[in-house]
Amino acid sequence: MRLAIDEAQQALGRTSPNPAVGAVVVRDGRVVGRGRTQPPGGAHAEVMALREAGAAARGATLYCTLEPCAHHGRTPPCVHRILEAGIRRVVAATEDPNPIVSGRGFAFLREHGVHVEVGLGADASASLNRPFFTLMREGRPFVILKAAASLDGRIAETSGRRTFLTSAAANRHAHCVRAQVDAIAVGVGTVLADDPELTARGIFRERPLLRVIFDRRLRTPPDAKVLSTLSAGPVMIVSTPEASRCAELRKPLEDAGATIDASGDGLRETFQRLAAEQQIGSLLLEGGAAMHTAAWDEGLVDYVRLYVTPHVLGNGGVELLSGRGFSSAALFERRVESLGPDVVIEGYVHRAG
Incomplete structure (x- = not known):
């Protein structure tokens, strides 16, 4: 065996x-x-x-x-x-x-x-x-919370400002992780602050990588990098009926190649639809803090992969879970690995009851 x-x-x-x-x-x-x-x-x-x-x-x-x-x-x-x-x-x-x-x-x-x-x-x-067992039993993708944090648990210096924390070794590791999931999800704040491509650069994938942006007011810029990499996979923007009715906001994004989901659904409902309609079995939740906190509070996080860097950002920094920090005691089958100057801590989430 x-x-x-x-x-x-x-x-x-x-x-x-x-x-x-x-x-x-x-x-x-x-x-x-x-x-x-x-x-x-x-x-x-x-x-x-x-x-x-x-x-x-x-x-x-x-x-x-x-x-x-x-x-x-x-x-x-x-x-x-x-x-x-x-x-x-x-x-x-x-x-x-x-x-x-x-x-x-x-x-x-x-x-x-x-x-x-x-x-x-x-x-x-x-x-x-x-991921397959979660999809079959709960009707939603297996959700991996991925974040990079300083020694004092901060993910950025200030809200809305891009902060480079991890080393090249940790970044390569993160791209390998992206190559193994069906979808990546972020909030619009991450798109505005970091302008990420959300791709698995340099790694072959059998299946296009779905990129999902939660953006209730359609603030995603039509020239965002994620919309310039459609060859890597489609981009879906989850918004609201109200925002989607505004052609001035919707049409430039559709012209750039995005699909607008006007359902206004929350995380759980959206994840369930992704599983049912697009057979998304695993999803990497990359941020930011509001997305991480919402998913954690709803009991949607199945696995945590946290990259810890040897830096201290101080009291002005953005907390990983908006004040709800958790320790490795909340995880089982834990793994700790050194990646250059950084450390990745990962494990499955244990939920009481």
């Missing part, structure tokens, strides 16, 4: 909205086939492993990190290929949380004489695919 999990890890960031799955075929104690989920529309991990195994799959054991699918989607059901290959035993880490699939793959295999075991490597498998 460790080898199957390794395969799944290599597929991370390339399979959305599908989960990253790994599979290994073992016969007589020897690995005869390995596979991982291909980009959407491509073969699933089980099929890739069976192809590599060929005739050696007959009578073998298939290890997979998620329940094999039993429905027709973009590809045929994996359970049919498993039967055709002559697999005798399937060891899966977890049941698929997708209600279309959940339990049906295992039931089909058992009905056709395949011995099925579930649970080996379950925690590691679930950790790999937390």
